[in-house]
Amino acid sequence: MKRLLSLLLVVLLVLAALAALAGLAGWQAWQWWRAPLPLAAEPLVFTVPPGATVRSAAAAAVQAGVPVDAERLYWGWRLSGDAPRIRAGSYAAERGDSPQRLLQKLVKGEEWLESVQLLEGWTFAQVRAQLAAQKHLQSTLGALSDAELMERLGRPGLSPQGRFFPDTYRYGRGLSDLALLRQAQQAMDRQLQTAWDGRDPQLPLQTPEDLLKLASIVEKETGRDADRPLVAAVFANRLRIGMRLQTDPTVIFGLGERFDGNLRKIDLLTDGPYNSYTRAGLPPTPIALPGRASLLAAARPASSKALYFVARGDGSSAFSETLSEHNRAVQRYQLSSTK
Known part of the structure; x- marks a missing residue:
């Protein structure tokens, strides 16, 4: 009987030891987890x-x-x-x-999302280059012309210039560049519609497309938020009275790769669809990606009679209502600085 009890005790001790080991293993597994x-x-x-x-x-x-x-x-x-x-x-x-x-x-x-940034003022060529540089974005645009691309995006016959909202976009690896462009296009559609819905009733623009064109010019003319509504007012006032816009960024855009950083007098005199010195009205297409501030400024320009502006050299601009005032501002801020 004693032998049986001793054997039973040994068995119980072994089981207890195994249970302890199992508990320890379970605890360690839980800790690892x-x-x-x-x-x-x-x-x-x-x-x-x-x-x-x-x-x-x-x-x-x-x-x-x-x-x-x-x-x-x-x-x-x-x-x-x-x-x-x-x-x-x-x-x-x-x-x-x-x-x-x-x-x-x-x-x-x-x-895990990658990110890509589209910047205000970019042309579509710059957008293409940015997307092509993304390692984890599936490339599908390389073989497509601009016309073919816009057809795939559901906008046949339209230029891609200015159609994509400048912002930072997050995407999962393997997303196609076309899918990301569709997101940017939809974002621009929303921003443009919001600006158009809140536009000044007296705005001399007929369509949201006109607003997009004007906003793209404002975007290229100034990077200073406080000046955007005033720049927009200058161009709106010129459109209202039939005056040519005479804005360098449209000429530069029209020159494309021929522009070497130096805009010459011959460039301003040579007629072309984007030369706002020789042709009246807005350019045929937007010339850059406008940001939200430029869209809103173009939709609601400042209350101003200004028809001219010139860069002061510090990032801001001086605005004038008459040509004589403008010439004095040019003399003060530009010609004097070159002497």
């Missing part, structure tokens, strides 16, 4: 393609440099119960992320 991964660098970006298995997703994370055993990560994700809900996309392991947090990102679709 919630503990930040020791990343040597961040972010570590990896892609989960459509239809990927949990195992391949774990392998992709490890291949990107996440310092964990792929098999252990796989089982951790699988045993959580959330693994079947992972979504395709690009994800990043960042400082403080645990195996559990990584899985949450994949389940919630918290993708």
Whole structure:
């Protein structure tokens, strides 16, 4: 009997030891599951393609440099119960992320987003170059002419100049450049419509397209927010009385690659569709991407009778109602500075 009791005691002690070991292992597993991964660098970006298995997703994370055993990560994700809900996309392991947090990102679709910036005043050629330089943006525009591109965007027959709102756009890896342009186009549509809806009833413009053209000129003429409504007023006043706009940026745009940084008198005298010194009215198309401030300024110019302005040399402009006043301002701010 004593021998039986001794044997039973040994068995109980062994079971207790195994339970303790199992508890310790479980505690260690729980700690690992919630503990930040020791990343040597961040972010570590990896892609989960459509239809990927949990195992391949774990392998992709490890291949990107996440310092964990792929098999252990796989089982951790699988045993959580959330693994079947992972979504395709690009994800990043960042400082403080645990195996559990990584899985949450994949389940919630918290993708790692790249960014690209389109700047106020850019031509479409500059927009194309910016998009082509993005490593993780799928390139589809290279073989398309401007006309073909606009047809794919649903605007056949329109120039791409000025059609895309200048802003910073975030995108997941693999998005196409055409899809991003569509986002920028829709953003410009919204901004233009808002400006048009709030326009001055006396504005000498017939369509939102006219407003876009005028805003693009304002954008190129000044980078000073306080001057934008006054610059817009000058051009609105000229349009109202049938005076030519006589603005250098339209001429420069018309010269294209022929412009070498020096606008000459012959350039102002040579007629062309964008020469606002030889032709009346607005140019055939916008000449640049106008920002929100320029759109709003063009829609509601300042209350001013000014017909002229000249740069002071400090980023601001001097505005005049008469040619004689303007000539004095030119003498003061430009000709005197060249002596």
